[in-house]
Amino acid sequence: FQSISPRGIHIDEQGDEISSYRLTRPGRGKKNGGEFRVSFAKGSEEKNLCVALASMLAKYLRELHMSVFNRYWRGYEEGLKPTAGYVQDARRFLEETESLRKQLETNPNLLIRSR
Structure with missing residues:
Protein backbone atom coordinates (compact mmCIF):
# COMPACT_ATOMS: atom_id res chain seq x y z
CA PHE A 1 0.00 0.00 0.00
CA GLN A 2 1.52 3.29 -1.07
CA SER A 3 1.75 5.94 1.60
CA ILE A 4 -0.80 8.71 1.57
CA SER A 5 0.53 12.25 1.44
CA PRO A 6 -1.04 14.96 3.62
CA ARG A 7 -2.62 16.31 0.41
CA GLY A 8 -4.51 13.02 0.16
CA ILE A 9 -6.27 13.44 3.50
CA HIS A 10 -9.59 15.27 3.38
CA ILE A 11 -11.48 16.11 6.54
CA ASP A 12 -15.18 15.41 6.11
CA GLU A 13 -16.12 16.01 9.73
CA GLN A 14 -14.35 16.55 13.06
CA GLY A 15 -16.09 16.66 16.40
CA ASP A 16 -16.41 15.22 19.89
CA GLU A 17 -18.76 12.43 18.80
CA ILE A 18 -17.41 11.56 15.34
CA SER A 19 -14.51 12.41 13.05
CA SER A 20 -14.45 11.27 9.41
CA TYR A 21 -11.72 11.49 6.81
CA ARG A 22 -11.42 10.58 3.13
CA LEU A 23 -8.06 9.20 2.10
CA THR A 24 -7.00 9.27 -1.53
CA ARG A 25 -4.11 7.57 -3.23
CA PRO A 26 -2.42 9.45 -6.06
CA GLY A 27 -3.01 8.17 -9.58
CA ARG A 28 -5.96 5.94 -8.70
CA GLY A 29 -9.57 6.67 -9.39
CA LYS A 30 -12.36 6.53 -6.86
CA LYS A 31 -13.63 3.22 -8.27
CA ASN A 32 -10.13 1.77 -8.51
CA GLY A 33 -9.43 1.60 -4.78
CA GLY A 34 -7.99 5.09 -4.76
CA GLU A 35 -10.32 6.54 -2.16
CA PHE A 36 -11.70 5.28 1.11
CA ARG A 37 -13.24 6.73 4.24
CA VAL A 38 -12.11 6.31 7.85
CA SER A 39 -14.36 7.30 10.75
CA PHE A 40 -13.77 7.40 14.48
CA ALA A 41 -17.02 7.47 16.46
CA LYS A 42 -17.47 7.68 20.20
CA GLY A 43 -19.09 4.57 21.67
CA SER A 44 -18.70 2.48 18.51
CA GLU A 45 -17.65 -0.63 20.44
CA GLU A 46 -21.05 -0.78 22.13
CA LYS A 47 -22.98 -0.20 18.90
CA GLN A 88 3.28 6.81 34.19
CA ASP A 89 4.81 3.39 33.70
CA ALA A 90 6.51 4.47 30.47
CA ARG A 91 8.16 7.38 32.31
CA ARG A 92 9.53 4.94 34.88
CA PHE A 93 10.76 2.62 32.14
CA LEU A 94 12.47 5.45 30.25
CA GLU A 95 14.20 6.59 33.42
CA GLU A 96 15.35 3.06 34.32
CA THR A 97 16.69 2.38 30.82
CA GLU A 98 18.35 5.74 30.18
CA SER A 99 21.95 4.49 30.43
CA LEU A 100 21.16 1.29 28.52
CA ARG A 101 19.47 3.24 25.73
CA LYS A 102 22.51 5.53 25.48
CA GLN A 103 24.81 2.52 25.37
CA LEU A 104 22.71 0.97 22.58
CA GLU A 105 22.42 4.35 20.83
CA THR A 106 18.64 4.02 20.74
CA ASN A 107 16.89 6.93 19.07
CA PRO A 108 14.41 8.28 21.68
CA ASN A 109 11.93 9.09 18.89
CA LEU A 110 11.46 5.35 18.41
CA LEU A 111 10.12 5.06 21.96
CA ILE A 112 8.51 8.39 22.76
CA ARG A 113 5.34 9.35 20.93
CA SER A 114 5.07 12.96 19.85
CA ARG A 115 1.91 14.58 18.59
Missing part, protein backbone atom coordinates in the same frame (compact mmCIF):
# COMPACT_ATOMS: atom_id res chain seq x y z
CA ASN A 48 -21.19 -2.37 16.36
CA LEU A 49 -19.97 -5.96 16.76
CA CYS A 50 -17.31 -5.59 14.05
CA VAL A 51 -15.85 -2.55 15.80
CA ALA A 52 -15.90 -4.38 19.14
CA LEU A 53 -14.08 -7.37 17.64
CA ALA A 54 -11.54 -5.11 15.92
CA SER A 55 -10.95 -3.33 19.22
CA MET A 56 -10.42 -6.63 21.03
CA LEU A 57 -7.96 -7.75 18.36
CA ALA A 58 -6.07 -4.45 18.50
CA LYS A 59 -5.79 -4.68 22.30
CA TYR A 60 -4.59 -8.28 22.08
CA LEU A 61 -1.99 -7.39 19.43
CA ARG A 62 -0.80 -4.50 21.59
CA GLU A 63 -0.30 -6.89 24.52
CA LEU A 64 1.68 -9.27 22.28
CA HIS A 65 3.81 -6.39 21.05
CA MET A 66 4.50 -5.19 24.59
CA SER A 67 5.56 -8.72 25.54
CA VAL A 68 8.08 -8.78 22.68
CA PHE A 69 9.19 -5.23 23.53
CA ASN A 70 9.83 -6.17 27.17
CA ARG A 71 11.63 -9.37 26.20
CA TYR A 72 13.94 -7.34 23.94
CA TRP A 73 14.97 -4.97 26.74
CA ARG A 74 15.24 -7.74 29.34
CA GLY A 75 17.66 -9.46 26.97
CA TYR A 76 20.06 -6.63 27.79
CA GLU A 77 19.09 -6.10 31.43
CA GLU A 78 17.61 -9.22 33.01
CA GLY A 79 16.21 -7.62 36.17
CA LEU A 80 14.41 -4.83 34.32
CA LYS A 81 10.79 -4.44 35.37
CA PRO A 82 8.50 -4.78 32.32
CA THR A 83 6.43 -1.82 31.15
CA ALA A 84 2.80 -1.73 30.11
CA GLY A 85 3.63 1.33 28.00
CA TYR A 86 1.10 3.71 29.53
CA VAL A 87 2.22 7.21 30.54
Whole structure:
Protein backbone atom coordinates (compact mmCIF):
# COMPACT_ATOMS: atom_id res chain seq x y z
CA PHE A 1 0.00 0.00 0.00
CA GLN A 2 1.52 3.29 -1.07
CA SER A 3 1.75 5.94 1.60
CA ILE A 4 -0.80 8.71 1.57
CA SER A 5 0.53 12.25 1.44
CA PRO A 6 -1.04 14.96 3.62
CA ARG A 7 -2.62 16.31 0.41
CA GLY A 8 -4.51 13.02 0.16
CA ILE A 9 -6.27 13.44 3.50
CA HIS A 10 -9.59 15.27 3.38
CA ILE A 11 -11.48 16.11 6.54
CA ASP A 12 -15.18 15.41 6.11
CA GLU A 13 -16.12 16.01 9.73
CA GLN A 14 -14.35 16.55 13.06
CA GLY A 15 -16.09 16.66 16.40
CA ASP A 16 -16.41 15.22 19.89
CA GLU A 17 -18.76 12.43 18.80
CA ILE A 18 -17.41 11.56 15.34
CA SER A 19 -14.51 12.41 13.05
CA SER A 20 -14.45 11.27 9.41
CA TYR A 21 -11.72 11.49 6.81
CA ARG A 22 -11.42 10.58 3.13
CA LEU A 23 -8.06 9.20 2.10
CA THR A 24 -7.00 9.27 -1.53
CA ARG A 25 -4.11 7.57 -3.23
CA PRO A 26 -2.42 9.45 -6.06
CA GLY A 27 -3.01 8.17 -9.58
CA ARG A 28 -5.96 5.94 -8.70
CA GLY A 29 -9.57 6.67 -9.39
CA LYS A 30 -12.36 6.53 -6.86
CA LYS A 31 -13.63 3.22 -8.27
CA ASN A 32 -10.13 1.77 -8.51
CA GLY A 33 -9.43 1.60 -4.78
CA GLY A 34 -7.99 5.09 -4.76
CA GLU A 35 -10.32 6.54 -2.16
CA PHE A 36 -11.70 5.28 1.11
CA ARG A 37 -13.24 6.73 4.24
CA VAL A 38 -12.11 6.31 7.85
CA SER A 39 -14.36 7.30 10.75
CA PHE A 40 -13.77 7.40 14.48
CA ALA A 41 -17.02 7.47 16.46
CA LYS A 42 -17.47 7.68 20.20
CA GLY A 43 -19.09 4.57 21.67
CA SER A 44 -18.70 2.48 18.51
CA GLU A 45 -17.65 -0.63 20.44
CA GLU A 46 -21.05 -0.78 22.13
CA LYS A 47 -22.98 -0.20 18.90
CA ASN A 48 -21.19 -2.37 16.36
CA LEU A 49 -19.97 -5.96 16.76
CA CYS A 50 -17.31 -5.59 14.05
CA VAL A 51 -15.85 -2.55 15.80
CA ALA A 52 -15.90 -4.38 19.14
CA LEU A 53 -14.08 -7.37 17.64
CA ALA A 54 -11.54 -5.11 15.92
CA SER A 55 -10.95 -3.33 19.22
CA MET A 56 -10.42 -6.63 21.03
CA LEU A 57 -7.96 -7.75 18.36
CA ALA A 58 -6.07 -4.45 18.50
CA LYS A 59 -5.79 -4.68 22.30
CA TYR A 60 -4.59 -8.28 22.08
CA LEU A 61 -1.99 -7.39 19.43
CA ARG A 62 -0.80 -4.50 21.59
CA GLU A 63 -0.30 -6.89 24.52
CA LEU A 64 1.68 -9.27 22.28
CA HIS A 65 3.81 -6.39 21.05
CA MET A 66 4.50 -5.19 24.59
CA SER A 67 5.56 -8.72 25.54
CA VAL A 68 8.08 -8.78 22.68
CA PHE A 69 9.19 -5.23 23.53
CA ASN A 70 9.83 -6.17 27.17
CA ARG A 71 11.63 -9.37 26.20
CA TYR A 72 13.94 -7.34 23.94
CA TRP A 73 14.97 -4.97 26.74
CA ARG A 74 15.24 -7.74 29.34
CA GLY A 75 17.66 -9.46 26.97
CA TYR A 76 20.06 -6.63 27.79
CA GLU A 77 19.09 -6.10 31.43
CA GLU A 78 17.61 -9.22 33.01
CA GLY A 79 16.21 -7.62 36.17
CA LEU A 80 14.41 -4.83 34.32
CA LYS A 81 10.79 -4.44 35.37
CA PRO A 82 8.50 -4.78 32.32
CA THR A 83 6.43 -1.82 31.15
CA ALA A 84 2.80 -1.73 30.11
CA GLY A 85 3.63 1.33 28.00
CA TYR A 86 1.10 3.71 29.53
CA VAL A 87 2.22 7.21 30.54
CA GLN A 88 3.28 6.81 34.19
CA ASP A 89 4.81 3.39 33.70
CA ALA A 90 6.51 4.47 30.47
CA ARG A 91 8.16 7.38 32.31
CA ARG A 92 9.53 4.94 34.88
CA PHE A 93 10.76 2.62 32.14
CA LEU A 94 12.47 5.45 30.25
CA GLU A 95 14.20 6.59 33.42
CA GLU A 96 15.35 3.06 34.32
CA THR A 97 16.69 2.38 30.82
CA GLU A 98 18.35 5.74 30.18
CA SER A 99 21.95 4.49 30.43
CA LEU A 100 21.16 1.29 28.52
CA ARG A 101 19.47 3.24 25.73
CA LYS A 102 22.51 5.53 25.48
CA GLN A 103 24.81 2.52 25.37
CA LEU A 104 22.71 0.97 22.58
CA GLU A 105 22.42 4.35 20.83
CA THR A 106 18.64 4.02 20.74
CA ASN A 107 16.89 6.93 19.07
CA PRO A 108 14.41 8.28 21.68
CA ASN A 109 11.93 9.09 18.89
CA LEU A 110 11.46 5.35 18.41
CA LEU A 111 10.12 5.06 21.96
CA ILE A 112 8.51 8.39 22.76
CA ARG A 113 5.34 9.35 20.93
CA SER A 114 5.07 12.96 19.85
CA ARG A 115 1.91 14.58 18.59
